[in-house]
Structure formats: C-alpha cells, structure tokens
Amino acid sequence: xxxxxxxxxxxxxxxxxxxxxxxxxxxxxxxxxxxxxxxxxxxxxxxxxxxxxxxxxxxxxxxxxxxxxxxxxxxxxxxxxxxxxxxxxxxxxxxxxxxxxxxxxxxxxxxxxxxxxxxxxxxxxxxxxxxxxxxxxxxxxxxxxxxxxxxxxxxxxxxxxxxxxxxxxxxxxxxxxxxxxxxxxxxxxxxxxxxxxxxxxxxxxxxxxxxxxxx
Amino acid sequence: xxxxxxxxxxxxxxxxxxxxxxxxxxxxxxxxxxxxxxxxxxxxxxxxxxxxxxxxxxxxxxxxxxxxxxxxxxxxxxxxxxxxxxxxxxxxxxxxxxxxxxxxxxxxxxxxxxxxxxxxxxxxxxxxxxxxxxxxxxxxxxxxxxxxxxxxxxxxxxxxxxxxxxxxxxxxxxxxxxxxxxxxxxxxxxxxxxxxxxxxxxxxxxxxxxxxxxxxxxxxxxxxxxxxxxxxxxxxxxxxxxxxxxxxxxxxxxxxxxxxxxxxxxxxxxxxxxxxxxx
Numbered sequence: 159x160x161x162x163x164x165x166x167x168x169x170x171x172x173x174x175x176x177x178x179x180x181x182x183x184x185x186x187x188x189x190x191x192x193x194x195x196x197x198x199x200x201x202x203x204x205x206x207x208x209x210x211x212x213x214x215x216x217x218x219x220x221x222x223x224x225x226x227x228x229x230x231x232x233x234x235x236x237x238x239x240x241x242x243x244x245x246x247x248x249x250x251x252x253x254x255x256x257x258x259x260x261x262x263x264x265x266x267x268x269x270x271x272x273x274x275x276x277x278x279x280x281x282x283x284x285x286x287x288x289x290x291x292x293x294x295x296x297x298x299x300x301x302x303x304x305x306x307x308x309x310x311x312x313x314x315x316x317x318x319x320x321x322x323x324x325x326x327x328x329x330x331x332x333x334x335x336x337x338x339x340x341x342x343x344x345x346x347x348x349x350x351x352x353x354x355x356x357x358x359x360x361x362x363x364x365x366x367x368x369x370x371x372x373x
Numbered sequence: 374x375x376x377x378x379x380x381x382x383x384x385x386x387x388x389x390x391x392x393x394x395x396x397x398x399x400x401x402x403x404x405x406x407x408x409x410x411x412x413x414x415x416x417x418x419x420x421x422x423x424x425x426x427x428x429x430x431x432x433x434x435x436x437x438x439x440x441x442x443x444x445x446x447x448x449x450x451x452x453x454x455x456x457x458x459x460x461x462x463x464x465x466x467x468x469x470x471x472x473x474x475x476x477x478x479x480x481x482x483x484x485x486x487x488x489x490x491x492x493x494x495x496x497x498x499x500x501x502x503x504x505x506x507x508x509x510x511x512x513x514x515x516x517x518x519x520x521x522x523x524x525x526x527x528x529x530x531x532x533x534x535x536x537x538x539x540x541x542x543x544x545x546x547x548x549x550x551x552x553x554x555x556x557x558x559x560x561x562x563x564x565x566x567x568x569x570x571x572x573x574x575x576x577x578x579x580x581x582x583x584x585x586x587x588x589x590x591x592x593x594x595x596x597x598x599x600x601x602x603x604x605x606x607x608x609x610x611x612x613x614x615x616x617x618x619x620x621x622x623x624x625x626x627x628x629x630x631x632x633x634x635x636x637x638x639x640x641x642x643x644x645x646x647x648x649x650x651x652x
Contacts, residue, residue, distance in 0.1 A: 167452040171445075178436050178444060179528050186434035196440055200447055207451050260414040267417060271537050273424040282422070283429045300391055301423040302430045307393050326387055332422060 170210045174203050177220050180303050184224055187298050188231055190287060201234065202227040221309035224299065228313050258337055262346045266336060277343050278336050285335040293328030300325055378405060382412055390419055424532065431531045431565075438519075438568055516570040516598065521620045523567045523576055524587040524636035530563020530578060541566055541575050546592040547631045549575045552651040557581055570596050586637045586647070593632030598624045607649035614641045623648040 181202060185195035206213075206226050213222050268275050274282065286294055292314070299310045300321075310321045340346045382405045388394045389402045406413045538549045544566055551561065562578040567589075574591035591598070602613035602624060613624045623644035624634040635648045 167455055171448045171452065174448070175441070175445065176526060176528055178441060179431065179434070182434040182436055182440075183430045187430065192434075195434065196443075200444055203444060204447060204451055207448060260411040263414045263418040267421040271424075271540070272421060272534050273428065273537065274421050279425040279429070282425050283433060286426065286429070297426070298430060302427050307388075307391070322388065325391075326384075329387065329419065329422065332426075333418070336422070 167207065167210075170207055173219055174206060174223065177223055180220050181223055181227055183302060184227060184295075184298060185231075187286070187294060188228070188291070198227060198231055201230050205230060218305070218309060220303060221305050221313065224303065224305070225313045228295075258333070262337070262340075265346050266340050274336065275340075275345060277345060278340060281336060281339045282332070285332050285339075288335070289328050289331055293324050293331065296321055296324040297328040297332070301329075379409060379412055382409070383415070386412060386416055387419065390416060390423075424534065424537075428532055428537075436528075516596070517615070517617055517622065519567075519569050520587075520589060520598070520622060520634060520636050521617050523569075524585070524620055525618075528565065531565035533561075533563035535561065535564075538564065538575070544573050545575050545590060546572070546595070547590065548629070549590050551577055552588055552633070554579060554581065554586075554647060554650070556650070557647065559586060572596050581637075581639070584638055586635065586639075588651075589632075589634040589636070591632045591634070593626040593630050596632060598622070598632060598634045599626065605645055607645050610649045612645045612649050614645050616641060625649065625651060627651075 178199065181199045182195060185198040185202075186192060189195045189198055202223060206223055209226070213219065266275060266278055267273070273279060286297065289297065295314065296310060299305045299313065300307075305313070307318045307321050311318045314321065314324075337346070382402060385394060385398060385402050389399065394402065406416065535551050538551060541549045541564070549564075551564070559579040559581040562580055564575055564577045566573050567576045568574075569589065569591060572592060572595045574589045574596060577588040577590065579586040579588065589598075593599075599613035602615040602622060604611055604613055606612075610625070615622050620636050620638055621641045621644040622634060622636055623641065624632060625648045626632050633648060633651050635644050637644050637647070639647075
C-alpha cells in the first residue's frame with residue numbers, strides 16, 4: 159500500500175486473486191452458467207482494479223468485490239435488476255418448522271461429517287438453485303461467503319431486516335425441501351408424524367395467550 | 374420438545390449461528406440451548422446445511438488453472454495499461470519493459486539448471502518413480518511450480534472439518550488423512566483439492582509459528598514429486614527436499630503408495646523434519 163492508503167496494482171492483483179474462488183462461487187449461482195460466470199468474474203476484477211482507490215483499507219475486500227460483481231451482473235447481464243421475490247412480508251410464525259421433530263432433524267444429519275446425510279447433500283444444490291433469487295443470494299453470501307448482515311445489506315441494497323428475512327425464508331425453504339426429499343428417500347420415517355403430534359404444547363400456549371387478551 | 378420459550382429463542386438462532394447477536398443475547402441463547410434439545414437440534418441441522426451448502430458451491434465452481442491464468446493475464450494487461458498511462462515517455466516505457474524481462478530471463482535460467490539437474494538424477498538414480506511426467510523435464514518443473522504457486526495463494530479452504538477428509542478419497546485416489554503436527558505447535562486451517570500435474574491432490578493447510586504450511590496428499594505413482602528433489606535421511610527415513618522462490622519442498626512416500634509433500638517458508642531442514650514425522 160502507498161502513502162495515500164491506495165493498494166498498488168500488484169498488491170491488489172495478489173489480494174483479488176485470492177478471492178477468485180469466492181467470486182466464481184457467487185457468479186455461478188447468479189448466472190447459473192459456468193461460461194457467463196467466468197466472464198462476470200473477469201469483468202468484475204478489471205472494474206475493481208480500475209476503481210481500487212475507492213476500496214477502504216481495513217474493510218472486507220471480498221464483500222467489496224462481490225458488491226461490484228452484483229452491480230456488474232445487474233447492469234450488464236440482467237438489465238431488469240434482481241427478481242423481486244413474491245414471498246416478501248413479515249414472518250407469520252417463527253416456529254413454522256415445528257412439524258419437524260428433533261429426532262427427524264437429527265436423522266437428516268451426518269453427525270460425524272457435521273454435514274447433511276450424503277443423499278441430502280446431493281440434493282442441496284438443486285434446492286438452492288430453485289430458491290427465489292434474492293433468497294439464494296442472501297443464503298450464499300451468508301452461509302458460503304460468511305459475510306455479515308451489514309455487508310449483505312450493502313450488496314443487495316436493502317435494510318438489514320430484509321436480509322434477515324430473506325435468509326430465514328431461504329433457509330426454511332431449503333429445510334422444507336430437504337425434509338420432503340428425506341421423506342421420499344425413506345431417510346426419515348414415521349417419527350416425523352410423532353413430531354407433528356408433539357406440537358400442541360405451542361398451540362395450547364398460543365390459545366391461552368389469545369384467551370387472556372380477549373377476556 | 375418445543376417449549377413456550379422457544380417462541381422467543383427460535384428467531385434468535387440464525388443470528389446466533391451467523392455471529393450477529395449481542396453478547397447478552399448470546400449468553401441467553403446458550404443457556405436455552407443447554408435445556409432445549411429441539412432448539413439445539415435446529416441449530417445443528419442449520420450448521421449441517423451450511424456445511425453442505427459450502428461444499429456444494431465450492432465444488433460446483435472450481436477455479437481451474439486455465440481460468441486463473443486468464444484472469445492473471447487480464448489483470449497484468451490492465452496493470453501494464455495503467456503503467457503506460459502513468460509514464461507517457463516512450464523511452465521510459467521501454468526501460469520498464471526491459472526491467473520486467475530481466476527477472477523472467479533469470480527465472481528461465483534457474484528453470485533450465487533445475488531441469489538439467491533433475492535429468493541427471495533421473496539418469497543416475499535407480500529409485501526415481503517411472504512415469505510419463507517424470508520423463509519430461511518441463512512437466513516436472515511445472516509440477517513443482519504448481520505446488521509452490523498453490524502454497525503461495527491464500528485461497529480459503531474448501532472445508533475445515535477433518536472428519537470430511539475421507540470424502541476426498543475418490544477425487545484424490547488415495548486415503549487422505551491429516552498429519553498430526555501438534556508436537557510442533559501447528560494449527561490446522563482446512564483443506565481443498567488442487568490440480569497437480571493433471572491429477573488431483575488434497576492440499577491441507579496449517580499454520581506453524583506464523584508460517585503457512587501446505588501438505589499435499591497425492592497418489593505417488595502418478596505425481597512424481599520426489600523425482601525432482603534431493604534425497605536425505607531423517608532418522609533413517611528417506612525424504613526428498615528442494616526449494617524454489619524461497620519456498621521449501623519436502624516429500625516422502627508411504628508404503629501404501631500415498632505421497633506427502635510439504636511446502637513452507639521454513640528452511641529445508643525443518644521441512645524435512647516435518648515430512649519425516651508423517652506416518
């Protein structure tokens with residue numbers, strides 16, 4: 159870095175190349191086409207190199223590069239901007255996954271690998287790509303690229319609350335899809351029904367709360 | 374089982390997992406997780422999903438050598454364009470390009486010397502692994518370059534969980550185990566799969582007293598790393614050492630055909646000691 163805090167072109171080149179894998183991962187998910195993804199990454203890095211004096215030293219280079227990547231994608235590859243999801247809105251019930259029992263959730267995991275069971279892991283890519291675009295991007299930026307909510311909000315041009323909602327909804331859709339797949343593959347069995355039956359604890363609580371308000 | 378307090382805690386579980394909660398909320402969530410198996414399981418399933426997602430996205434968009442070269446060339450061309458704009462005097466521009474050429478010429482000379490010595494060893498030593506790659510000095514040079522270049526790149530790991538290493542075996546072609554360097558104070562960082570000499574090797578990352586350490590695990594019959602290196606004995610164990618661009622390379626092979634090579638900026642003796650400790 160020189161006296162003005164600007165990264166030299168060589169230093170920038172080295173740091174940007176270290177982010178190649180992250181950029182290609184995001185580009186592949188948004189373009190859904192490997193050749194377009196590679197072009198998008200190249201355009202992004204050339205733009206970033208020309209604009210590198212705008213990068214604030216000490217902030218997250220990956221987040222800055224992804225913001226350029228998304229702007230490039232929207233301007234050049236998708237004139238209409240990001241698909242707005244039709245599923246926006248406040249979350250009605252935070253316990254909406256209550257129908258999946260702890261036992262069922264456990265049988266969807268591979269405890270040794272600390273990941274999903276292999277048969278579910280093979281499904282997760284398809285499930286991810288079928289998510290509404292805003293949800294998919296939020297999930298990839300948080301779960302894969304490990305960006306903060308603030309960084310994701312800057313990239314997506316929305317408030318942090320919207321990022322949280324998109325993340326929650328995206329993950330819940332993924333979980334629901336994986337659960338359906340697990341049922342179809344016979345990975346989870348009738349214990350799911352037991353889980354569903356255990357839910358009246360919440361229902362009763364909700365009923366009492368409502369009754370207390372109305373009386 | 375879901376308790377009424379879950380209604381309060383469930384919306385906090387994702388921000389908790391994402392590291393976005395205040396310290397006070399973190400304490401509350403942790404206390405709830407101890408007593409609520411269902412929320413603990415919600416969290417574990419979320420973590421499992423994240424881990425599988427990460428693996429999928431990384432594996433589906435692997436940076437190939439040719440793509441990396443394409444990007445490096447594009448950036449280098451952009452840098453040259455900037456330099457030309459910044460120094461309009463044509464004569465000065467020519468000087469710069471000659472300055473650029475000198476290190477390349479020097480590097481080419483080193484490559485030639487290295488290749489020649491590798492050839493000599495191939496002719497003299499009977500223990501050199503036979504392979505198409507070993508018979509071509511250019512390929513052998515490329516192989517060492519690949520090991521050094523990958524070591525110097527600070528790319529993030531594909532994953533960090535050692536328990537997932539067996540999943541790499543079909544890709545790498547040999548059992549992948551993480552050597553235990555705890556006695557040397559090494560800190561595990563993660564693993565990725567990298568292309569080496571048209572094969573694939575597991576690239577295990579550690580940090581040891583501030584130095585980055587890469588351990589490659591590969592099929593020794595297909596990736597002839599040791600054929601370019603000098604043999605040494607460490608505790609009566611043959612290891613193969615060399616260095617390039619300030620990076621030490623030390624390799625060894627085990628009876629089951631698994632090759633291990635270490636790339637680090639520690640010195641050759643330390644690298645040899647590390648690689649000899651692998652069993």
